[in-house]
Amino acid sequence: MPWPSKKTGGLDAHEKQSFGKGVFRRCDGCGETMPSEAMEANFEVCPHCGQHHKLAARRWRELLLDDAKLDEWDADLAPADPLRFSDGKTYPDRVAAAQRAGHAKDALEIGRAKMDGTPVAYGAFNFSFMGGSMGSVVGEKVARLFERGVKHKLPVVLLQASGGARMQEGILSLMQMAKGVAARERLRDARLPFVSVLLHPTTGGVAASFAFLGDVNIAEPKALVGFAGPRVIETTIRQKLPEGFQRSEFLLEHGMIDRIVSRLDMKAEIGRMLRIFSPAAPPAARSSRKLPELSDPE
Amino acid sequence: MAAYVLPFEKPIVDLVSRVRELRALAEHDRKLESELRRLEEKAKKLAKEIFADLSPWQKVQLSRHPNRPYTLDYVERFITDWTELAGDRVFGEDSAIVAGMGRFHGRGVMVIGHQKGRGAKDNVRRNFGMPHPEGYRKARRLYDLADRFRLPILTFIDTPGAYPGIGAEERGQSEAIGACLASMARAEVPIIATIIGEGGSGGALALGVANRVHVLEYGTYSVITPEGCASILWKDGSKAEEAATRMKMTAPDLLRFKAVDRVVDEPAGGAHQDPAAAAAFVERAIIDALKDLSTLGPAELAQDRYTRFRALGAFVG
Numbered sequence: 001m002p003w004p005s006k007k008t009g010g011l012d013a014h015e016k017q018s019f020g021k022g023v024f025r026r027c028d029g030c031g032e033t034m035p036s037e038a039m040e041a042n043f044e045v046c047p048h049c050g051q052h053h054k055l056a057a058r059r060w061r062e063l064l065l066d067d068a069k070l071d072e073w074d075a076d077l078a079p080a081d082p083l084r085f086s087d088g089k090t091y092p093d094r095v096a097a098a099q100r101a102g103h104a105k106d107a108l109e110i111g112r113a114k115m116d117g118t119p120v121a122y123g124a125f126n127f128s129f130m131g132g133s134m135g136s137v138v139g140e141k142v143a144r145l146f147e148r149g150v151k152h153k154l155p156v157v158l159l160q161a162s163g164g165a166r167m168q169e170g171i172l173s174l175m176q177m178a179k180g181v182a183a184r185e186r187l188r189d190a191r192l193p194f195v196s197v198l199l200h201p202t203t204g205g206v207a208a209s210f211a212f213l214g215d216v217n218i219a220e221p222k223a224l225v226g227f228a229g230p231r232v233i234e235t236t237i238r239q240k241l242p243e244g245f246q247r248s249e250f251l252l253e254h255g256m257i258d259r260i261v262s263r264l265d266m267k268a269e270i271g272r273m274l275r276i277f278s279p280a281a282p283p284a285a286r287s288s289r290k291l292p293e294l295s296d297p298e
Numbered sequence: 299m300a301a302y303v304l305p306f307e308k309p310i311v312d313l314v315s316r317v318r319e320l321r322a323l324a325e326h327d328r329k330l331e332s333e334l335r336r337l338e339e340k341a342k343k344l345a346k347e348i349f350a351d352l353s354p355w356q357k358v359q360l361s362r363h364p365n366r367p368y369t370l371d372y373v374e375r376f377i378t379d380w381t382e383l384a385g386d387r388v389f390g391e392d393s394a395i396v397a398g399m400g401r402f403h404g405r406g407v408m409v410i411g412h413q414k415g416r417g418a419k420d421n422v423r424r425n426f427g428m429p430h431p432e433g434y435r436k437a438r439r440l441y442d443l444a445d446r447f448r449l450p451i452l453t454f455i456d457t458p459g460a461y462p463g464i465g466a467e468e469r470g471q472s473e474a475i476g477a478c479l480a481s482m483a484r485a486e487v488p489i490i491a492t493i494i495g496e497g498g499s500g501g502a503l504a505l506g507v508a509n510r511v512h513v514l515e516y517g518t519y520s521v522i523t524p525e526g527c528a529s530i531l532w533k534d535g536s537k538a539e540e541a542a543t544r545m546k547m548t549a550p551d552l553l554r555f556k557a558v559d560r561v562v563d564e565p566a567g568g569a570h571q572d573p574a575a576a577a578a579f580v581e582r583a584i585i586d587a588l589k590d591l592s593t594l595g596p597a598e599l600a601q602d603r604y605t606r607f608r609a610l611g612a613f614v615g
Contacts (some may be wrong), residue, residue: 027318058463073570074615076615077613077614077615078611078613078614078615079612079614080612080613081612082555082612083544083545083546085331085533085544086544087531087544088532098579105615135611136610136611136613137611137613138610139611140611142614143608164493165499165500165521165522166521166530167521167522167527167530167545169521169545169612170520170521170545170546170547170555171519171520171521171545171546171551171552171555171557172555172557172610172611172612173521174500174503174519174520174521174557175503175557175607175610175611176611177479177500177503178479178483178503178506178507178610179481179605179607179608179610179611181476181479181480181483182479182480182483182506182507182603182604182607182608183608184480184485185483186604187479200369204498204500204520205500207472207476208471208472208475208476209475209476209479210476211472211476212470212472212473212476212477213473213477213480215474218417225472226467226471226472227460227462227466227467227471227472227475227500228460228463228466228467228471231464231466232462233463233467236461236462236463237463237464241558242464245464245467246467249467254468254470255470256470256472256473
């Protein structure tokens with residue numbers, strides 16, 4: 001099946017948006033039209049072709065966390081405007097608009113939760129908030145997520161969907177990459193697992209820092225994940241990119257991720273992996289068979 | 299080296315070349331001495347005046363000046379026993395990053411820097427200082443090697459950014475950069491980074507997780523190139539000049555945001571007007587930094603780096 005061709009049936013963007021709005025939805029993958037509830041009930045995965053559409057942070061909690069419960073950390077951290085940046089519209093204005101629309105202070109939520117019975121330090125990027133871009137708040141929360149993982153001996157599960165570093169905070173955004181990775185390394189030293197979950201799309205400064213440094217990297221089907229965005233690459237090399245370039249399947253083929261996992265199977269998969277990693281795995285999950293004794297080498 | 303003169307440099311370059319001509323004549327005519335000295339002073343003063351209020355975009359142009367000293371020009375001037383090391387042990391060798399071991403004031407060090415080319419042919423080989431994953435994997439290998447043998451690491455940053463291409467993506471540009479950040483964060487040796495030209499984005503940061511970060515007076519450091527910023531914000535790459543101003547990417551701002559710890563002076567008219575003097579300034583700053591860090595033990599060095607980067611950011615709450 002070709003990807004990501006959209007069969008819009010000759011409707012322009014405006015018509016498409018208003019087409020049966022709130023009642024019907026059209027799948028971005030197969031173009032099938034269905035009642036909105038069918039897509040929503042299936043966590044925005046097309047029941048016909050399995051196409052994954054964008055899922056809100058709240059729905060992710062419902063899908064992955066036991067009782068949909070997140071004891072959120074640092075929800076009140078909010079962006080400052082160190083550069084006094086404006087691109088026609090000021091940065092504080094952009095932030096305020098995103099905050100109103102997203103009911104959150106910035107593009108990442110973190111907290112303590114349980115996943116399939118295992119306590120975790122959980123983080124999820126919200127792409128709807130300024131493209132999931134990483135400024136000081138996001139970087140700080142990433143660092144705290146890993147540090148709290150170490151402090152409370154929790155594995156870290158981080159869902160990423162981000163256009164990269166946030167330009168409006170300039171060099172400070174770039175510095176967040178180093179900060180996040182340094183904190184990630186503390187979790188490594190503490191021998192606690194980091195499951196990195198790559199969602200559509202993850203590029204730039206988030207991709208090129210901690211995103212690929214998971215002990216296990218998993219991606220949603222057909223997520224676009226890469227260093228440079230496709231438009232930048234096409235402009236640089238002046239040629240069309242091959243189909244499926246930088247998609248999850250491409251990443252798997254090139255050895256960059258461990259598994260492609262459907263959103264609907266993610267909770268069970270991650271739970272299973274965390275139980276294998278954890279020394280405190282429930283006895284039922286452990287083999288009762290004794291390992292043979294090793295003999296001393298002569 | 300091919301002559302290349304930016305419009306705002308022209309008055310200085312004209313004066314400097316007149317001084318040079320006069321100096322040749324002065325060998326035969328003592329009377330020209332005073333005139334020569336007068337002109338030399340004038341050139342210095344003019345350079346100072348013109349360079350005192352360069353715009354951010356002019357500094358971007360200087361940071362990219364094709365005559366500007368590159369990593370190997372500094373190596374040549376203050377690294378002895380230079381032994382270049384190649385390859386990532388996985389796929390290939392990438393000349394956009396040059397690396398090797400040598401001695402700095404007698405002490406064994408590892409040197410890793412972006413390397414731009416001189417002229418078209420050399421620049422093709424060096425890919426204009428834009429590394430592929432192989433370059434970053436070579437760097438990472440040598441960070442780890444330096445850590446194992448307790449060699450201080452000196453890095454030199456000078457890249458528009460990591461190369462955005464098909465092969466680079468196929469071979470994991472993101473992972474290669476992320477892994478460099480991790481190795482630098484972990485290393486239990488002093489790391490001194492010097493931004494000698496342009497520091498573009500993650501491709502620069504992969505050499506930048508240091509205990510001390512220095513920037514040359516006309517060096518730049520930014521989250522994205524001004525061209526990239528302009529094309530994203532205004533869908534117009536030609537507004538790069540405006541983007542350069544808004545991103546606050548020149549030395550004084552970098553110091554203010556604590557992204558760099560020290561601004562290293564450049565000779566009058568910029569590093570390319572006197573590469574030897576520029577190298578002496580860079581060398582001096584590295585000596586100071588190494589001395590400053592000499593009281594820290596291995597674990598403390600890694601902690602110092604953690605503390606440095608952990609504190610960077612601006613937020614409310």
